Amino acid sequence: VLQYLDAAMTLTASILEGDRLALARLLTHIENDTLEGRTALNDLFRFTGQAHLIGVTGAPGTGKSTLVNQLALYFRNPAANRKPARVGIVAVDPSSPFTGGAILGDRVRMRDLAGDPGVFIRSMASRGSLGGLASSTAGLVQALDAAGFELILIETVGAGQAEVDIARLAHTTIVVEAPGLGDEIQAIKAGILEIADILVVNKADRSGIENTVRALQAMLQPAYRSSSKVNQTKLGHHQDVQINKTPQGEDELWQPPILRTVATDGIGVQELGAAIASHRQYLKQTGDWIIRENARLKSELDTLLQATLVYRWRQRVSMQQYQYILEGLSKRTISPHQAVELLLDGNPS
Ligand SMILES: Nc1nc2c(ncn2[C@@H]2O[C@H](COP(=O)(O)OP(=O)(O)OP(=O)(O)O)[C@@H](O)[C@H]2O)c(=O)[nH]1
Ligand SMILES: [Mg+2]
Numbered sequence: 001v002l003q004y005l006d007a008a009m010t011l012t013a014s015i016l017e018g019d020r021l022a023l024a025r026l027l028t029h030i031e032n033d034t035l036e037g038r039t040a041l042n043d044l045f046r047f048t049g050q051a052h053l054i055g056v057t058g059a060p061g062t063g064k065s066t067l068v069n070q071l072a073l074y075f076r077n078p079a080a081n082r083k084p085a086r087v088g089i090v091a092v093d094p095s096s097p098f099t100g101g102a103i104l105g106d107r108v109r110m111r112d113l114a115g116d117p118g119v120f121i122r123s124m125a126s127r128g129s130l131g132g133l134a135s136s137t138a139g140l141v142q143a144l145d146a147a148g149f150e151l152i153l154i155e156t157v158g159a160g161q162a163e164v165d166i167a168r169l170a171h172t173t174i175v176v177e178a179p180g181l182g183d184e185i186q187a188i189k190a191g192i193l194e195i196a197d198i199l200v201v202n203k204a205d206r207s208g209i210e211n212t213v214r215a216l217q218a219m220l221q222p223a224y225r226s227s228s229k230v231n232q233t234k235l236g237h238h239q240d241v242q243i244n245k246t247p248q249g250e251d252e253l254w255q256p257p258i259l260r261t262v263a264t265d266g267i268g269v270q271e272l273g274a275a276i277a278s279h280r281q282y283l284k285q286t287g288d289w290i291i292r293e294n295a296r297l298k299s300e301l302d303t304l305l306q307a308t309l310v311y312r313w314r315q316r317v318s319m320q321q322y323q324y325i326l327e328g329l330s331k332r333t334i335s336p337h338q339a340v341e342l343l344l345d346g347n348p349s
Contacts (some may be wrong), residue, residue, distance in 0.1 A: 001274050006038050012043040015147050017050030022121065022148050027122050030139040032113075041139055044146035051088070051145040051294070053282055055170030056155045058101050058196075062178040063202040065091065066263035069151045072113055072264075074273045075151055089113075089121040090140050092133065092156045097229075120149060134165035135307070138300055141169065169300045171292055172279045174198045177216065179208035193219055196256050198275050204260040204268065319344055 011029075015021035015294050024281065056064050056071075072087045111120045122140060132160030138156065145154050154170060175196035176258075185251055193216070201212050262266035283289035328334030 009043065011036065015040070015044065015143065016047065018148065020117070021334050023120065023143065024122075026143050027140055027158075030143060030215030031124060031136055034134065037139070041142055044143065047146040048142045049145070050148075051141075051150055051152045052172065052276075053141060053145075054151060054153050054276060055173040056153055056176060057157075057173065059178075060157050060199075062176045063261075063263040064155050064157075064176050067176060067200065067202060067261060067269070067272075068155050069113065070263055070266050070269045071153060071273060071276075072119055074264075074269050076113075076116060079270070084118065084273045085150040086148060088141075088144035088147075088152040089119070090137060090144070090152065090154045091121070091123045092137055098313055111262065120144060120147070128159065134169065135300070135303055137165075138169055146281065168260065168296055171283060171289065172197045172276055173199055173345045174199045176202050176274075177212055178203040179212045197254065197279050198272070199258045200261055200264050200272060202261045202270075205262045213258055213260065220256065220258075248346045252286060254279065254288075286293045313344070 011022055011026055015026060026040055030041065052072075056068055058064055068091070072089060075085045075087050078084060113121065122144075124140060140337065141152055141154065154322055173195050174340065175193065175198070177188060177199065197214055199220075201209060201216065203209070258276060259268055259272055260270060263269070281290075283292065322343065325334060327338045329336065329339055
């Protein structure tokens with residue numbers, strides 16, 4: 001163990017010094033959930049909490065990677081009155097056989113950014129670590145945050161629960177749509193409109209764009225009539241959301257803008273960059289930044305706690321004992337509640 005601690009300390013120091021090779025190595029450790037990775041993350045945690053975390057999600061092929069690439073380019077060369085930010089990119093690939101080629105594709109598209117020391121790109125397959133995908137993504141993001149990347153873009157493919165988990169991780173969630181049959185329905189199904197801080201209709205060069213924009217506008221309207229409720233849903237699990245008042249006493253709530261982009265040509269990317277900056281300003285001004293930050297930490301703790309408890313419990317219970325109790329259930333001699341008590345404490349209540 002001491003040997004691991006030593007290695008982790010060297011790794012931590014190198015990362016704080018900006019060593020890219022060390023960072024790449026740490027990210028691999030985090031993905032594989034090794035002791036060295038965990039130790040380094042423990043040491044690095046106090047250096048985190050600086051970065052603006054931006055989630056980019058949406059259905060497959062809507063242009064998320066192209067948009068992320070353009071956004072990174074924009075943040076590296078922003079408008080005259082802003083200074084360039086260091087950008088980290090995490091692309092979460094669900095590693096299904098259908099998207100097997102996606103990582104290679106992403107790398108090719110991200111070539112514009114290659115060689116820029118202010119950019120760090122990492123693709124991650126959704127291998128299971130303790131606490132699952134969200135947990136290892138959180139680890140990667142923490143490492144990039146500690147390494148001094150000020151903006152971290154996290155790309156996930158729209159698949160339901162994953163978006164919600166990523167939204168909990170991000171300060172700003174961008175939902176990317178593209179014109180086409182059925183995408184509106186998909187958006188409702190996944191409930192991703194609920195988590196959107198910014199809506200992007202990409203592929204604005206294609207026909208049908210107006211229909212998509214209208215459909216999104218229509219969907220946003222009724223939801224925002226009962227705005228405080230929406231704000232709570234967006235935070236998911238947070239009960240005591242503070243709603244700040246304007247001087248007129250009105251609720252000052254963020255209205256998710258609907259932006260049009262042509263990611264392949266960089267059209268609309270500057271506006272998207274500006275919307276991201278305004279959302280950050282909004283979060284800071286209203287105190288939502290801290291609320292989201294704390295909600296995220298709580299969610300991370302809860303996920304990890306559950307996973308760790310189950311893991312530790314599994315270490316203690318023999319398969320034989322588990323089978324025995326399953327049989328009791330099926331014979332109806334043990335009730336499900338009694339089964340749980342037996343498995344946890346060894347005696348039924
Ligand atoms: N016409 C048009 N094509 C685009 C636009 N943006 C992206 N594309 C193309 O759409 C395809 C998919 O783009 P990606 O950026 O890989 O989309 P993605 O959402 O990251 O895809 P997955 O990660 O596989 O879900 C590529 O062939 C892009 O060149 C756009 O604005 N207009
Ligand atoms: Mg992609």
